Amino acid sequence: MLGQRIVTAVVLLAVLLPALFAPMPWPFAALTLAFVAAAGWEWGRLNGLAGGPALGLGALTAMLALLLARAQPAEGSSTVCQLGALTWLVAGAFALRQGPAGWTRWPRTLRVALGPLLLAVAWLGLVRAHAEGVVFLLSVMCLVWVADIAAYAGGRAFGRHKLAPSISPGKTWEGAVSGVIGVLLLAAAWWWFDRQVDTGSAGLATRLVGHFGFAGAAAVLVLLSAASVLGDLVESLVKRAAGAKDSSRLLPGHGGVLDRIDALLPVFPLVAALGLS
Numbered sequence: 001m002l003g004q005r006i007v008t009a010v011v012l013l014a015v016l017l018p019a020l021f022a023p024m025p026w027p028f029a030a031l032t033l034a035f036v037a038a039a040g041w042e043w044g045r046l047n048g049l050a051g052g053p054a055l056g057l058g059a060l061t062a063m064l065a066l067l068l069a070r071a072q073p074a075e076g077s078s079t080v081c082q083l084g085a086l087t088w089l090v091a092g093a094f095a096l097r098q099g100p101a102g103w104t105r106w107p108r109t110l111r112v113a114l115g116p117l118l119l120a121v122a123w124l125g126l127v128r129a130h131a132e133g134v135v136f137l138l139s140v141m142c143l144v145w146v147a148d149i150a151a152y153a154g155g156r157a158f159g160r161h162k163l164a165p166s167i168s169p170g171k172t173w174e175g176a177v178s179g180v181i182g183v184l185l186l187a188a189a190w191w192w193f194d195r196q197v198d199t200g201s202a203g204l205a206t207r208l209v210g211h212f213g214f215a216g217a218a219a220v221l222v223l224l225s226a227a228s229v230l231g232d233l234v235e236s237l238v239k240r241a242a243g244a245k246d247s248s249r250l251l252p253g254h255g256g257v258l259d260r261i262d263a264l265l266p267v268f269p270l271v272a273a274l275g276l277s
Contacts, residue, residue, distance in 0.1 A: 004253030012251070020134060029127050036123045037062040039257040042247040043115030046238050046258075048108055057116065065120035069127070078128070081272035084121025088266040091118075092230045099166045100241040118265060125268030132276075133201025139190055140204050140271055143221070144228045144263050146186045147179040151229070154178020163229075168236045171229075180225045187221050207276040220274070227266040235262035 019027040040061025044054035068080050091114060095103055103111070129137045155175025163171040187205035194206040202210075208217035235258050239247060247256030254260055 006253075008251050008253050020130075020137075025127070025131060028130050032123060032126055033062050033065060035257050035261070036065060036119050038250060039119050039247075039261065040116055042250070042256045042258050043119070043238070044112060046242040046244060046247060047111045047115070048242075049112065057112065061116040061119050064116045065123045068120050068124055078124070078272055078275070081121055081125055081128070081269045084117070084124070084269040085266070085273045087114075087121070088118060088227070088230070088269060092234045092266065095237060096164060096167065096230070096233055100237055103237055103241045121269040122261075122265040123268075125270070125272035126264075128272045129268060135199050135201040135203055136207075138203075140267065141264065142186060142190075143183055143204060143224060144267055146182045147225045147228045148232070148263055150182025151175040151179030154181075164233055164236075167233055167240060171233070176226075176229055179229065180222055183221050183225045184218060187217070204271065204276070208274075211274070211276060224267055224270060227270050228263040231265045231267070232263045235259070 015031065019031045022028060037058040041054050041058030043061075044057035049057060071080050098105075126137075129140050151171070152175065154177065155170065155172045158174040158178070159172030161173045162169065163173050163176055187208075190203045191205040191209055194202050205217065205221070208220050211217075212220060235247065239245070245255075247258035250256050251260065
């Protein structure tokens with residue numbers, strides 16, 4: 001299993017890094033669109049579609065993302081991403097409140113349709129962050145990664161109170177708070193680094209402080225940390241309702257695409273909705 005994980009990670013990096021640092025934006029946009037289409041296929045399978053219909057949902061996800069991209073302005077806040085972020089927060093919170101059993105009672109058409117929409121707006125936010133510069137993109141991704149790592153470490157060390165026992169029994173409130181603390185520490189370090197070194201593209205924390213001040217930036221960072229947990233829990237809920245351990249086996253040793261990007265999905269449209277460019 002470890003060997004599979006390493007090989008898969010190396011292959012993914014070999015494909016992703018050239019696209020990430022390409023002088024033109026389209027290689028990164030095209031590659032990530034393919035990942036999002038695969039995630040759409042996985043979403044369909046987790047919600048009762050199989051074969052051609054599931055593949056069709058993946059294709060529909062990609063087409064919807066491209067159509068929404070045409071409606072998104074090049075600069076400033078985006079109404080598309082704002083509505084997408086609001087959908088993530090409202091629908092995600094409602095689904096978590098109802099739990100896996102409640103999710104299965106939603107009309108299947110609604111459950112299936114939510115996938116392409118949520119994935120498409122996440123892709124829009126991702127591409128928009130990349131357009132702001134690789135440093136900015138990585139600062140957003142590092143926020144999510146640190147939130148996850150700090151939450152795991154804090155939960156292991158201090159976890160006593162379950163966050164969502166029917167969805168993800170391993171998550172605790174203490175872990176979630178640890179994730180927020182980790183994000184705030186990372187943001188402080190990144191802000192300090194940006195003041196010392198001119199990278200040509202300020203990180204997320206620096207832009208948040210510039211737009212909202214220190215208190216406002218801290219509040220937004222707490223919201224983004226909560227959003228990353230929301231994405232993780234929503235995917236866990238859908239898998240648990242489907243009786244699946246992984247979203248698919250597309251990535252040997254890692255599960256599926258959704259398993260790798262779930263926590264990122266609500267964060268990117270939220271960041272894009274803020275209009276930090």
